[in-house]
Amino acid sequence: MAIRTFGPNAVDWEERVDLDRLRKERLARLNEVLNASELGGLLSFDFANIRYMSSTHIGTWAMDKLIRFALLVRGGEPIVWDFGSAARHHQLHNPWLDYSDGKGGPPTGARAGISTLRGAFHPEAGIAEDVAAKIATELREHGLADEPLGVDLCEMPVLMALRAQGIDVVDGQQVFLQARRTKTPDEISLLAQACAMVDAAYEELYGYLRPGVRENECVGLVSKVLYDLGSEYVEGVNAISGERCSPHPHVYSDRLIRPGDPAFFDILHSHLGYRTCYYRTFAVGSASSAQREAYLRCREYMDEAISLVRPGATTADIVRVWPRAEEFGFPDETAAFALQYGHGVGLSIWEKPIFSRLVSLDHPEVLEEGMVFALETYWPAKDGWSAARIEEELVVTADGCEVITKFPAEELLVAGRKYWTVGGELNTRREAQSHLNSRRDNGAR
Numbered sequence: 001m002a003i004r005t006f007g008p009n010a011v012d013w014e015e016r017v018d019l020d021r022l023r024k025e026r027l028a029r030l031n032e033v034l035n036a037s038e039l040g041g042l043l044s045f046d047f048a049n050i051r052y053m054s055s056t057h058i059g060t061w062a063m064d065k066l067i068r069f070a071l072l073v074r075g076g077e078p079i080v081w082d083f084g085s086a087a088r089h090h091q092l093h094n095p096w097l098d099y100s101d102g103k104g105g106p107p108t109g110a111r112a113g114i115s116t117l118r119g120a121f122h123p124e125a126g127i128a129e130d131v132a133a134k135i136a137t138e139l140r141e142h143g144l145a146d147e148p149l150g151v152d153l154c155e156m157p158v159l160m161a162l163r164a165q166g167i168d169v170v171d172g173q174q175v176f177l178q179a180r181r182t183k184t185p186d187e188i189s190l191l192a193q194a195c196a197m198v199d200a201a202y203e204e205l206y207g208y209l210r211p212g213v214r215e216n217e218c219v220g221l222v223s224k225v226l227y228d229l230g231s232e233y234v235e236g237v238n239a240i241s242g243e244r245c246s247p248h249p250h251v252y253s254d255r256l257i258r259p260g261d262p263a264f265f266d267i268l269h270s271h272l273g274y275r276t277c278y279y280r281t282f283a284v285g286s287a288s289s290a291q292r293e294a295y296l297r298c299r300e301y302m303d304e305a306i307s308l309v310r311p312g313a314t315t316a317d318i319v320r321v322w323p324r325a326e327e328f329g330f331p332d333e334t335a336a337f338a339l340q341y342g343h344g345v346g347l348s349i350w351e352k353p354i355f356s357r358l359v360s361l362d363h364p365e366v367l368e369e370g371m372v373f374a375l376e377t378y379w380p381a382k383d384g385w386s387a388a389r390i391e392e393e394l395v396v397t398a399d400g401c402e403v404i405t406k407f408p409a410e411e412l413l414v415a416g417r418k419y420w421t422v423g424g425e426l427n428t429r430r431e432a433q434s435h436l437n438s439r440r441d442n443g444a445r
Contacts, residue, residue: 003395003402005193008230022186023055023096026179027078033179034074040147041073042172043135045115048347049152049176051273054078054109056094058086060233060270066155067115071135073142081113081134088112116155123157132161139167150175181344181352182370187274188395191345191372192404194271195393198278201225201267202407209415211259211285215239215252222267231269235349238266241284245387246380248339259285260430262381263415264389268349275349277374278405279391285416286428291388294381295412298388301340301377309367309394309401315355316364318342318375324357328380333358339378345393346372371396372404388412 006016030053034042044050047063050070062068070080077099082090090097090110097109113134114127121127139145149162150172162169183191201222208221219237226234239252241263257263264281281298283291304321325336333356342355353365353373376391390409394401419426 003192003404004189005196006189008193017186017189019186020096022184022190025184025186026052026055029184030072030176030179033175034072034150037150037175038148039074039150039170039172039175040144041071041076041139041142041149042175043149043151043154044070044172044176045154046152046173046176048180048273049173050080052176052180052347054080055096056080056082056086056090056110057273058082065117066153067117069113069115069131071138073138073144074147076138076142077109079109079111079138081111081131083114084112116157118155119157128155128157128161129164131158132165132167135162136165136167152176177352180346182368183346183372183395184370187346188370188372190272190274191276191393192395194269194274194276195278195404195406197226197229197231197271198267198269198276198405199407200229202265202280205265206282206413206415209257209263209282209284210417211257211261213257214254215241215257215263216254218257218263218265219252222265226267226269231271232273233270235268235270235275236266237268238264238279240264240389243385245389246385248378248387248389257284259416260288261285262287262291262386262388264387266389266391273347275345275347276393277343277345277349277376277391278393278407279376279389280407280409280413281388281390282413282415283428285414285419286426286430287412287414288381288383288386288430290381290383291386292412292429294379294386295388295390298377298379298390299410301379302375302390302392305342305375305377306392306394306401306403309396310399311367311369311396313367314364315342315353315360315367318355319357319360322357322377328378338376340376342373342375344371344373349374367396369396369398 045066053072054070068082072078087110099108115131116127148168148170151169152173204225218239222237223234241257242261245262261284263284266279268277301322305318308317322340325333330336344351372395374391374393378389380387392403393405414428
């Protein structure tokens with residue numbers, strides 16, 4: 001499998017990502033999994049699933065509104081109900097949703113429709129009932145009214161309205177995730193390109209990071225770099241520094257970064273819908289022995305895991321080389337969840353397969369060529385306040401894997417300006433100078 005990244009522009013002199021092929025292959029995979037299931041159709045309110053099914057997108061502002069929906073029935077084509085203006089745009093600019101008979105009628109795959117806005121509409125306005133009636137009509141027209149309908153996410157009024165129509169509503173999320181489990185070559189190129197954009201963000205962050213900047217300023221810098229490079233959506237930048245590293249709160253603050261601090265970042269963004277989840281750890285100005293030891297331990301767990309990735313291996317094989325929760329200060333795997341962790345990456349950041357001691361030992365998943373996932377490791381330092389966090393994204397190839405997160409992480413990087421003393425350059429490997437800031441205690445003698 002050749003993993004290639006390109007510039008964002010279309011050119012006539014090089015074959016790049018073929019978006020028409022991407023649309024067709026995604027829908028073909030979804031149809032294949034739907035046809036192998038017991039379901040008569042799939043109803044989606046989840047933005048990632050709607051995009052995978054219909055190749056439509058209206059921005060990220062509505063991702064949590066559950067307001068637009070799409071249906072795919074056996075033997076049918078995707079139908080998207082959207083805001084009136086968005087539906088009109090789809091009719092004008094999404095020819096792959098045009099199933100008209102050539103007699104001048106509007107495209108039937110892009111329609112105006114709206115759900116309940118998470119209950120914001122008055123319950124007696126009949127919005128939920130209207131959604132259910134639209135779905136029931138399509139199922140009846142295709143002779144599928146008595147077949148189970150798989151739904152990924154659903155508001156309670158819509159669920160009740162669907163059942164009032166006599167529709168057997170069941171879990172459809174597994175069908176979507178099964179289809180999205182392995183990636184097409186075009187999807188892999190887009191995922192690699194998304195990582196390349198984060199490579200660039202880390203390059204800028206490494207040059208910027210120094211004592212006196214705040215975590216939120218780092219978030220702003222990374223976001224600007226990504227949006228300047230054409231990112232569709234910066235979902236989040238997890239910026240953690242100093243004593244906030246252990247325990248790890250998963251959210252940035254306005255904390256000032258201090259000399260000798262550890263600082264780790266997770267950069268999550270979307271390039272044409274395809275996401276990243278990409279941690280890196282730095283020491284700022286200098287690193288203590290405890291920080292370096294934590295980083296080495298974190299890297300060892302990562303390297304052991306990567307060495308096992310190949311088709312036919314299982315998620316259980318990977319998590320067995322990671323430490324148990326009790327080994328790094330947590331009472332059980334639930335309490336330590338997502339610290340030694342792995343997850344598929346695609347149109348959303350947590351897809352199949354999942355790697356965790358919480359579930360993978362008892363419910364292993366087999367790795368397949370074409371899977372793309374992130375592995376992330378964590379280790380708290382023995383000083384009690386600092387820690388290390390590393391994450392790599394991998395593509396499973398025919399005989400192993402390829403890492404697509406390229407910013408250096410083999411060793412702990414020290415960021416910030418170099419300091420000079422009368423005796424020469426200050427050693428960047430020091431003890432925890434915020435507590436032991438004397439020549440004797442730092443082992444300089």
